[in-house]
Amino acid sequence: MIDFKLPSLGADMDEGKLLEWKVHPGEPVTRGQVVAIVDTAKAAVEVECWQEGTMHEQLVPVGETVPVGTVLALLLAPGEVAPAPGTREKAPAIAKKATPAAAPARAPATPAATPAARKAVSPVARRRAKELGIDPEALDGTGPQGAVTLEDVERAAGAHAPAGAPPAPAQRPDIRQAIAAAMGRSKREIPHYYLAETIPMRRALEWLAAQNAKRPVTERILPGVLQLKAVALALAKAPELNGFWQDGAFVPGGGVHIGVAISLRQGGLIAPGIHDVDRKDLATLMNELTMLVSRARAGSLRSSELSDPTITVTNLGDQGSEAVYGVIYPPQVALVGFGRLATRPWVEDGELRAIPLVTASLSADHRVSDGMRGARFLVALRERLQHPEEL
Amino acid sequence: MNDNDIRTRVIAIIRTIAPEVEEGELLADRPLRDQVDLDSMDWLNVILGVHRDLGVDIPEADYGKLRTLEDWTAYLRGRLPT
Numbered sequence: 001m002i003d004f005k006l007p008s009l010g011a012d013m014d015e016g017k018l019l020e021w022k023v024h025p026g027e028p029v030t031r032g033q034v035v036a037i038v039d040t041a042k043a044a045v046e047v048e049c050w051q052e053g054t055m056h057e058q059l060v061p062v063g064e065t066v067p068v069g070t071v072l073a074l075l076l077a078p079g080e081v082a083p084a085p086g087t088r089e090k091a092p093a094i095a096k097k098a099t100p101a102a103a104p105a106r107a108p109a110t111p112a113a114t115p116a117a118r119k120a121v122s123p124v125a126r127r128r129a130k131e132l133g134i135d136p137e138a139l140d141g142t143g144p145q146g147a148v149t150l151e152d153v154e155r156a157a158g159a160h161a162p163a164g165a166p167p168a169p170a171q172r173p174d175i176r177q178a179i180a181a182a183m184g185r186s187k188r189e190i191p192h193y194y195l196a197e198t199i200p201m202r203r204a205l206e207w208l209a210a211q212n213a214k215r216p217v218t219e220r221i222l223p224g225v226l227q228l229k230a231v232a233l234a235l236a237k238a239p240e241l242n243g244f245w246q247d248g249a250f251v252p253g254g255g256v257h258i259g260v261a262i263s264l265r266q267g268g269l270i271a272p273g274i275h276d277v278d279r280k281d282l283a284t285l286m287n288e289l290t291m292l293v294s295r296a297r298a299g300s301l302r303s304s305e306l307s308d309p310t311i312t313v314t315n316l317g318d319q320g321s322e323a324v325y326g327v328i329y330p331p332q333v334a335l336v337g338f339g340r341l342a343t344r345p346w347v348e349d350g351e352l353r354a355i356p357l358v359t360a361s362l363s364a365d366h367r368v369s370d371g372m373r374g375a376r377f378l379v380a381l382r383e384r385l386q387h388p389e390e391l
Numbered sequence: 392m393n394d395n396d397i398r399t400r401v402i403a404i405i406r407t408i409a410p411e412v413e414e415g416e417l418l419a420d421r422p423l424r425d426q427v428d429l430d431s432m433d434w435l436n437v438i439l440g441v442h443r444d445l446g447v448d449i450p451e452a453d454y455g456k457l458r459t460l461e462d463w464t465a466y467l468r469g470r471l472p473t
Contacts, residue, residue, distance in 0.1 A: 209452070216448075217449070220438075222432065224431065224432075263430070265428075293432050319429075
């Protein structure tokens with residue numbers, strides 16, 4: 001008998017509510033198949049099974065919230081015959097269910113198909129809701145794609161009589177709490193050190209512009225993809241930045257799986273991963289990044305995308321600030337940040353020139369690596385970005 | 392398609408990416424990205440939306456010409472397929 005457990009979904013998600021079973025008793029399960037959908041503070045997660053077998057018994061009913069590690073279902077291994085009913089105790093699963101969840105009780109059930117995290121609120125509506133002390137996320141939106149508009153807020157205010165009511169937070173509170181828990185733990189437990197390096201981006205951007213000019217609009221590649229690939233390749237020079245801190249020791253990652261920090265429209269962020277970034281070409285990475293961003297924003301991700309990342313990259317993009325010094329996402333041991341691309345004076349070949357620069361930063365865990373290794377990584381990253389044709 | 396139609400179509404495309412935007416909220420002569428939260432991926436999706444819905448391919452080199460809604464209408468005016 002195989003235990004199908006709710007896997008770890010990252011440091012900021014310690015429980016999930018079962019939304020849907022995708023495989024029913026008697027049906028076969030193949031490696032990597034999505035077996036159940038579980039709602040968390042940030043997304044509806046498709047939980048994959050990494051063993052082959054046949055669904056025997058679902059132990060957790062739809063609608064129930066259980067902590068990470070709970071046995072969700074029992075599977076028969078290939079060739080295994082179903083035992084007579086009642087021969088296997090359900091005790092382990094029941095015992096786990098009884099464990100008090102670490103996070104506070106969740107809001108009452110929302111309809112499974114529309115997790116509340118997807119709700120969009122117009123900025124004016126949000127401002128007005130804050131003034132009125134109304135939680136705009138709780139309203140029924142009448143705007144496009146169910147977005148909450150100013151009108152919806154005004155209507156709710158009329159019905160609400162907000163006098164004396166305490167102002168409600170504008171954001172879905174459990175996202176904020178999930179981030180607070182993970183980042184609080186990171187800063188309490190991980191002795192961060194920080195390094196930064198200015199990287200000239202002229203060659204990389206000129207090369208990319210020439211490539212994109214040859215490509216149809218549907219296949220254009222963003223500079224952020226070059227940066228992701230360069231990080232993955234540079235990690236070969238500093239493998240102790242890629243992996244996990246577990247039970248008091250460093251465990252190297254089994255591949256370069258990069259978590260990409262994605263900001264969510266309703267506030268907050270999530271960092272699901274792209275697998276084996278070092279072994280994929282730029283076009284493949286661009287496709288995977290596009291899909292990942294759109295699924296993260298729609299609130300639909302896979303369990304392996306949340307549990308596998310071995311390092312995180314955050315890219316503030318062209319609207320961001322010049323540099324970012326990130327907080328490591330435990331149990332990972334490093335985070336690489338890219339600031340805004342900006343044209344600045346720079347000395348190149350002994351001459352002062354105006355060229356695009358980016359500040360890359362490294363936040364790393366001093367229990368695992370030292371500044372010298374971290375610096376080697378940043379130098380390798382800078383060099384990789386001077387040879388974009390090799391990425 | 393007149394300028395008003397073009398503007399309505401562009402705003403509709405932006406709203407598929409940023410559903411929180413309200414049509415009357417956008418000022419036509421102010422930089423769009425100061426008014427709508429669009430990262431580089433969102434921007435690329437706007438370009439792809441214009442390619443899909445209006446049949447206009449915008450080269451990367453022209454991104455800089457498209458700061459305001461007025462820029463968008465002026466740019467698309469002569470390029471729409473008939």
